[in-house]
Amino acid sequence: MTSTTDTSRPAVRTDRVLLGCMGLGGGWDPSPYTPADVDAAEAAIQAALESGITAFDHADIYRHGKAEAVFGEVLARTPGLRERITLQSKCGIRLGDEDRPGIYDLRGATLVRKVEESLTRLRTDALDVLLLHRPDPLADPAEIAEALESLHRQGLVRRFGVSNMNAAQIARLQAHLELPLAANQLEMSLLRRDWLEDGVLVNTPASAGVGFPAGTVEHCLHHGVALQAWAPLAQGRYTGRQQTPEEHATAELVTELAKAKGTTPETVVLWWLQRHPARISPVIGTTNPDRIRACRGAAVDDPDLGHEEWYRLWITARGAALP
Template identity: 70%
Template sequence: MGARPVRPPGRRRRRGGRARRPRHRDHRLRPRRHLPARQGGGGLRRGAGPDARTPGARHPPDQVRHPPARRRRRPRHVRPARPRLLRRVEESLERLRTDVIDVLLLHRPDPLADPDEVAAALTSLHRRGLVRAFGVSNTGAPQIARLQARLDVPLVANQLEMSLHSRAWVESGVLLNTPEGAGHGFAPGTLEHCLDHGIRLQAWGALAQGRFTGRQRTPAERATAALLEGLARKKGTTPESVLLWWLTRHPAGIAPVIGTARPDRIRACRDAALNPPDLTHEEWYELWTTARGVPLP
């Protein structure tokens, strides 16, 4: 039998047998000596001097540093006020190295914005020749109509989240007068308003963030991925193209927006861009109900 050695209080032992000093209670405010650049990992600072290049060198012990105070995180907000909007457009033109923007979309409605001020800013951009056309994003029919009434130029696009995963745009109308349909937050009449007024529907998140062509987490996603694979083999294309065909098969003329910078993902969508949707009525509904995980009422 053996006895466990007793260590002095406040001393903890590492696995290798070496004792470790107790950690300072507020380690963020504890003074630290500067480390040489080769140990700091951040490269040499300007004006560090020759000692910083000497292996093992240290700054004098009286030089200490404290981490800077954390800046207060500003809340995420949307603000299409006229001065800010004009400035942002000019900055975008400079970054893009061009003198005109084909279509400018307002990302999201601002409940504090004055629609007259927003319309005046857009009109100014159009008259100055900086923007050819305007659109909106994540905006419902009543808000579109209110802004359009103050504009001389027509709104040409509305970009919404639409995919086989985000189906509120189609289910909000089909599931009307059912308990399930009451839970949809999609603004009623938005699709119909856009179609009646020549506003092109654009679908962001069209590939459903890879839920059906990458890692599947739920039984419905796994079943949908298997169905997409089978349809892709049958039609000689990729699951990504079939997934986009599900959107473009809708008579609303939806234009998918591919949010990826990977060349292989872009190439996988080639057939959907070059060919009309090759999905039958029954195949479209089969994809829909499989992704839902429950049959239609």
């Protein structure tokens, strides 16, 4: 099927900040979750809501499905909560075990089955967004499109997107899909800057070491595919867990800017992503209620970073002048 997507449409604005739920549900093993795990999930969800965060990012593999399951428990015991939030999940990765290696699987029947399983665990009738978690080299884009459109017709998924895909992969899938792809989730942060470096190292020897697929950010901007950033806080590298001289210097600058603007260092780090013209939506991975609340400024306020402040953060983090 040929897409009728308007490729000149502006980017779809997703929620300013999403709470990544990978840390919910206990350990990374098939053992059952506990009542304490449900309580911890409820505390994280409540902290997010108090901070203006109403979008929650899942994947079927997170904690072997337990992340979705404990979230579903919280939904079941909190009447009206489902109507107040956006639920996003991902599928397409099969975890390895003692008998089988981990693989990617975007076959149509697998996608349908995985969505149905996620809905059961989440105790909801539909996902607001489904992302394809990783590219599957054996996938047939026409088969994927057929499965996604079937899920949409049944009312099981409202919007679709991808994760960890480059421009060519997105374009190939969209060519077979009538529905517009709404989002692409990538690792993006002050620490992981290759998505940004790619655009300024053109025609320099350093460009060969970037590795980020050229034109992916620009493709998403042009075709209205919202960008979401996973690991946007870089595991706290600029808010207390510095390891290198560049990280220490950047953390000092982040703290300086946070004090000047009356906000938190976490908010400044997220503002740096949000200030980009792509209006990147960070997916914060912490489940610590206090750290979630520290991100409130990014969820409720426009990024308060000037042109030079944004560049100071970038240059300090990269530890070298721009070319």
